[in-house]
Amino acid sequence: MMDKPRTKSANEFSIAVINCLSDIPAGKVIAYGQLAAMAGYPRQARRVAKVLKELPKDTQLAWHRVLRSDGRIAFPIESGHYQLQRSLLTEEGVIFNNNRVIKRHFF
DNA sequence: CCCGTGACGCCAC
């Protein structure tokens, strides 16, 4: 049977976020909160994080373009996730300065 | 209902 969504907005939120994220071009990045606001849900950065966390491993979505508002990658620096995200960004030409993406890369 | 948790964010120090 179909699982009944607890609230229909939970699903709508993910859709909105994913749509907006798919509009971010390679070489650009966006903050969790910025993405939430763009999707029409200001102050809901943590929900964006949860959506990304629940993406399938084989997703086509450019999850790596989402950073903290200070330009740093959200994962702990020693983690494999961090290394992966950083290399994906580097491959797109994103420049890091002391583990931080410079402002002009922001969408 | 209260409390802890989280791929967050802002503002004081």
Next chain:
DNA sequence: AGTGGCGCCACGG
């Protein structure tokens, strides 16, 4: 510039 504290939201125990 780095750190800490708190606010913000949704969830689960």
